[in-house]
Amino acid sequence: MEDLFEQLIYGLTLGSMYAMVAAGLALMFGVVRLINFAHGEFFMLGAYAFWFAYRVLGLPYPVAGVAATLSMGLFGIAYQQTIIRVILHRSWHVQLIATLATSIVLTNLAMIVFGTQAKEVPTALASRILEIGGLRIAWHRLLVLAACPLVFVALWWFVHRTKPGKAMRAMSQNREACAVVGVDIERVALWTFALGTLLAGGAAALVTPLYNIFPDMGALLTLKAFAAVIVGGFGYVKGAVAAAFLIGITESLAAGYVSYAYKDAIAFVVMVLVLLLRPQGLFGRRLGI
Amino acid sequence: MALFEVQGLTRRFLGVVAVDHVDLAVEAGQIVSLIGPNGSGKTTLFNCVTGYLAPDGGRVVFRGRDVTRLAPHRIARLGVGRTFQLVSVFPRLTALENLLTFLQQHQEENIAARLVRTRGVRRHEAQAIDRALALLESVGLSSRADALAGSLSYGQRKLLAFAAALMPDPDLLLLDEPAAAVNPTMINQMKEQIRGLHRQGKTVLLVEHNMDVVMDISERVVVLDHGQKIAEGAPEAIRRDPKVIEAYFGR
Amino acid sequence: MRPVRWTAGLLLLVAAPWIVTELVPNQQRYILHVLIFTALYGALALSYDLVVGHVGSLSLAHPAFFGIGAYGSALLGTEAGWPFALALPAGIALAALAALAVGVPMFRLTEHSFAMGTLGVALVTQIVATNWVDVTRGPLCVTGIPKPQVGALRIVTLPGFYWMALAAVALVALLYHALTTFRLGRAFHAVRDNEALAASAAVDPLKYRMLAFAIAAAVAGGVGALYVSYVGVLCPGELAVSLTVNLLVMIFLGGVGSLRGVLIGAAAFTALPELLRMAPTWRMVIYGLLLLVVVIRAPDGLDALLRRRVAASR
Numbered sequence: 001m002e003d004l005f006e007q008l009i010y011g012l013t014l015g016s017m018y019a020m021v022a023a024g025l026a027l028m029f030g031v032v033r034l035i036n037f038a039h040g041e042f043f044m045l046g047a048y049a050f051w052f053a054y055r056v057l058g059l060p061y062p063v064a065g066v067a068a069t070l071s072m073g074l075f076g077i078a079y080q081q082t083i084i085r086v087i088l089h090r091s092w093h094v095q096l097i098a099t100l101a102t103s104i105v106l107t108n109l110a111m112i113v114f115g116t117q118a119k120e121v122p123t124a125l126a127s128r129i130l131e132i133g134g135l136r137i138a139w140h141r142l143l144v145l146a147a148c149p150l151v152f153v154a155l156w157w158f159v160h161r162t163k164p165g166k167a168m169r170a171m172s173q174n175r176e177a178c179a180v181v182g183v184d185i186e187r188v189a190l191w192t193f194a195l196g197t198l199l200a201g202g203a204a205a206l207v208t209p210l211y212n213i214f215p216d217m218g219a220l221l222t223l224k225a226f227a228a229v230i231v232g233g234f235g236y237v238k239g240a241v242a243a244a245f246l247i248g249i250t251e252s253l254a255a256g257y258v259s260y261a262y263k264d265a266i267a268f269v270v271m272v273l274v275l276l277l278r279p280q281g282l283f284g285r286r287l288g289i
Numbered sequence: 290m291a292l293f294e295v296q297g298l299t300r301r302f303l304g305v306v307a308v309d310h311v312d313l314a315v316e317a318g319q320i321v322s323l324i325g326p327n328g329s330g331k332t333t334l335f336n337c338v339t340g341y342l343a344p345d346g347g348r349v350v351f352r353g354r355d356v357t358r359l360a361p362h363r364i365a366r367l368g369v370g371r372t373f374q375l376v377s378v379f380p381r382l383t384a385l386e387n388l389l390t391f392l393q394q395h396q397e398e399n400i401a402a403r404l405v406r407t408r409g410v411r412r413h414e415a416q417a418i419d420r421a422l423a424l425l426e427s428v429g430l431s432s433r434a435d436a437l438a439g440s441l442s443y444g445q446r447k448l449l450a451f452a453a454a455l456m457p458d459p460d461l462l463l464l465d466e467p468a469a470a471v472n473p474t475m476i477n478q479m480k481e482q483i484r485g486l487h488r489q490g491k492t493v494l495l496v497e498h499n500m501d502v503v504m505d506i507s508e509r510v511v512v513l514d515h516g517q518k519i520a521e522g523a524p525e526a527i528r529r530d531p532k533v534i535e536a537y538f539g540r
Numbered sequence: 541m542r543p544v545r546w547t548a549g550l551l552l553l554v555a556a557p558w559i560v561t562e563l564v565p566n567q568q569r570y571i572l573h574v575l576i577f578t579a580l581y582g583a584l585a586l587s588y589d590l591v592v593g594h595v596g597s598l599s600l601a602h603p604a605f606f607g608i609g610a611y612g613s614a615l616l617g618t619e620a621g622w623p624f625a626l627a628l629p630a631g632i633a634l635a636a637l638a639a640l641a642v643g644v645p646m647f648r649l650t651e652h653s654f655a656m657g658t659l660g661v662a663l664v665t666q667i668v669a670t671n672w673v674d675v676t677r678g679p680l681c682v683t684g685i686p687k688p689q690v691g692a693l694r695i696v697t698l699p700g701f702y703w704m705a706l707a708a709v710a711l712v713a714l715l716y717h718a719l720t721t722f723r724l725g726r727a728f729h730a731v732r733d734n735e736a737l738a739a740s741a742a743v744d745p746l747k748y749r750m751l752a753f754a755i756a757a758a759v760a761g762g763v764g765a766l767y768v769s770y771v772g773v774l775c776p777g778e779l780a781v782s783l784t785v786n787l788l789v790m791i792f793l794g795g796v797g798s799l800r801g802v803l804i805g806a807a808a809f810t811a812l813p814e815l816l817r818m819a820p821t822w823r824m825v826i827y828g829l830l831l832l833v834v835v836i837r838a839p840d841g842l843d844a845l846l847r848r849r850v851a852a853s854r
Contacts, residue, residue, distance in 0.1 A: 035652060086836055093598055096655055097788055097835045104785050105828035108821045219781060223663060226656045234652075261671035268660040275653055276645050341736065361739035370740070377737040379730050389723075390730045394742040396723065457742065 015248025020203035024196030030235025037099035040218030046204030065205035072201025227271035298347035325513035370459030380439030391456035579705035587759035593797035596732030601658035607779035609761025635761025801843030
């Protein structure tokens with residue numbers, strides 16, 4: 001019984017990571033209709049940024065975490081200004097291929113700069129185990145589980161209460177009307193991107209102490225995040241988050257009880273099943289994010 | 290039995306009822322117009338009956354056969370042709386090739402039936418090309434037969450789409466706003482084309498905003514408003530119907 | 541191209557091994573190796589272009605079919621002792637069946653989901669190849685894959701493999717031409733350019749997409765079988781997503797939807813490592829950047845560029 005509970009905690013932690021990454025992706029798709037294949041790489045780079053800040057520079061955990069997150073935000077802005085701006089108005093084929101190409105470039109650059117060996121960045125909290133009942137849970141997991149809802153509350157606040165956030169919502173519902181009214185689409189795209197990459201970077205800063213870092217971790221993450229976006233209803237952020245948790249928990253349970261090697265495959269199978277049985281996603285087609 | 294019947298058709302979008310239990314019957318050889326203010330559900334109805342949208346309720350019957358859940362290409366194969374509101378051609382094919390594509394299925398069935406490229410098959414292909422050229426001639430596009438459809442003007446593409454829909458010799462033709470966004474000369478040409486179809490015994494159901502066209506060529510007019518059928522009858526009667534006037538102009 | 545130029549070009553290609561031996565005897569093995577890879581890549585790229593360029597479905601699953609053909613024929617050869625003459629068609633058939641199995645659910649999805657779904661298929665296939673060690677030997681790789689043999693004819697020399705690869709790409713090119721030029725090609729292009737209109741013309745989009753997809757997969761499987769018979773070893777890394785990236789570079793660089801374009805792209809792409817003698821990771825960085833630039837700036841590819849230059853100079 002404790003075993004199951006532990007697996008669930010693992011699943012929720014994993015789900016938190018997927019949810020934050022998927023939320024960023026859902027925002028990008030929902031607001032600017034962009035397929036960003038390189039999204040997983042932002043997580044990967046955020047993870048390496050965190051490693052650099054924590055291990056190499058020796059900054060304390062919270063500072064390193066914030067530094068990693070912000071650096072990803074900046075990177076996202078740079079990415080948006082260079083590549084995204086160009087492909088934003090092109091066909092989705094071009095967007096997909098261009099971002100796929102970017103993903104390959106970033107992955108291989110990471111291999112060159114950081115080496116292909118996996119890195120571990122356990123923090124103090126990650127090594128300390130909490131023992132309750134028969135359970136053994138790393139303190140850091142609890143941190144992640146506590147931080148995740150805070151992140152989403154902050155996201156909700158931003159999207160509903162700030163001006164850029166409202167513009168993003170408006171654009172996700174009716175792009176043409178926004179253009180007519182004079183909303184600066186480029187600006188909104190910039191905000192969306194910054195937000196998306198901040199989420200990815202933040203997710204990396206939070207969960208990296210629990211998992212290994214390696215350069216090609218981005219690809220699988222992108223796929224799973226997209227699976228969550230699709231299952232969640234294509235740009236509907238709450239749906240993507242829920243789907244991400246579903247995927248995280250399923251994957252964790254499958255890894256624990258079915259087969260560790262094939263855990264990634266199982267997550268994908270879930271996606272295909274949902275898509276076939278309910279092509280409009282679990283929550284149906286919603287308007288807006 | 291009517292050639293084409295819609296029974297209690299209903300379709301919703303995100304809570305809004307776009308088509309609300311609409312009944313419609315079209316007898317063979319008739320020209321029927323479907324009119325109504327913007328947003329009254331006309332094109333949604335078209336998309337439901339041609340298989341592009343799944344209705345939430347009701348039936349579509351063509352020649353006594355329930356075609357409600359059939360895919361668009363199957364409905365087309367049964368003898369229903371249509372044009373689209375936003376003019377639709379194959380831009381990277383020539384005008385001639387555009388028309389020949391509409392006989393693709395027929396030709397494949399023909400080849401399968403004969404299994405080998407005999408003289409019969411070749412004759413069929415030659416006939417297809419002749420038919421295509423004749424149709425292009427009838428819409429005045431024979432000089433552009435080898436031009437890429439994407440290079441044609443809007444009006445020319447509209448005529449091309451019209452000719453293409455006629456290629457497989459459909460018994461029922463659904464025209465979505467044939468007179469929209471074209472100059473008056475073209476409108477007259479369209480009216481003549483539709484009258485020509487009528488003379489050939491074809492059945493036409495058209496959605497149209499241009500009241501002159503509607504009054505001029507229709508035998509019957511059906512009026513939709515907010516997804517519901519509010520009136521039906523001869524053009525003159527519809528023109529004077531208070532419910533119709535109210536729908537268009539308000540109280 | 542006129543018949544004279546055709547035959548001259550063909551003779552040149554067939555005579556290549558002797559020409560190379562005459563001109564650059566110490567580079568002979570290396571150049572033939574590059575030519576073999578170019579031909580195989582060319583065939584693979586043509587098959588991929590059928591799906592991407594002619595029916596307009598951005599499938600990312602091609603490495604899976606290449607891998608299924610490769611593993612299928614390799615394992616039948618090493619474990620079950622099947623001769624090449626049977627293993628090759630078996631590889632092709634397995635890939636085609638996999639395509640049908642995958643295609644039926646995948647084509648029900650809209651474009652973005654289709655891309656995602658096919659990417660997932662590719663990733664899952666690689667995961668299975670890596671982890672099903674009992675069957676595929678996983679990272680230990682399948683070794684000792686038998687050389688091609690049909691009756692008494694055994695291919696062991698480099699020139700032999702070269703002619704095999706040349707025959708393969710020539711056959712695929714003929715198939716490509718037949719599928720994309722006549723009535724069937726028209727149907728493919730109709731589905732690609734305006735699916736709703738095609739449906740109203742009684743052209744079943746699913747049928748034609750599946751047809752192109754299955755044929756492309758069959759060819760990919762065949763190339764996979766030929767590839768492993770040449771290299772002799774098969775590791776799960778061959779099924780990586782980077783293969784899709786390479787194929788995308790080839791067809792976009794050369795010219796999507798064009799026979800000549802795709803072949804030019806494949807040749808240029810295979811020649812690149814010669815100009816970029818560097819570590820594989822750096823090479824992938826360059827490929828990625830190249831793909832990025834090409835897809836944004838010149839989506840019509842080199843072939844269109846060359847044609848415009850030729851037309852302008854006339």
